[in-house]
Amino acid sequence: MTLGIMIRKDIRKLTDMQGNVRPIVTKVLDKAARDVEQHWKEYIVAKNVIDTGAYLGSVGEVESLRGPLKRVVADGVEYGVYQEFGRAGGKIGPRACATPAVEDVRPGFLKAFEELTK
Secondary structure: OOOOOOOOOOOHHHHHOOOOOHHHHHHHHHHHHHHHHHHHHHHHHHOOOOOOOHHHHHOEEOHHHOEOOEOOEEOOOOOHHHHHHOOHHHOOOOOOOHHHHHHHHHHHHHHHHHHHOO
16 A cells, blocks of 8 residues: 655746756755655654564655656555554554654755745
8 A cells, every 4th residue: 555645836936937947856856755765764763663674674765656846755565554544443553654754854845945936
């Protein structure tokens, strides 16, 4: 199962700007993806969500879903969604790692884009 968390940013101002900002935008997106992956893994360790290490080892950028203005960081285990949100009936309580990782990275990501549009 894939968990999707998205940060959307209106980039119309960027496309109206003179010059080529795509390399800068690419760097901002790449940094955000690396930061989300790092924070996600740190949360897995801090919350002791590690059993076999499969969940921790599966978190990373999905290259096949990469686009010019898109980065996808995901886990590669079917139970990741249950770790994040818990399971009905309370068999597994929520131990969110992806959501707080994205929220940690969001302010810097948005600030970087604001700087580009000044």
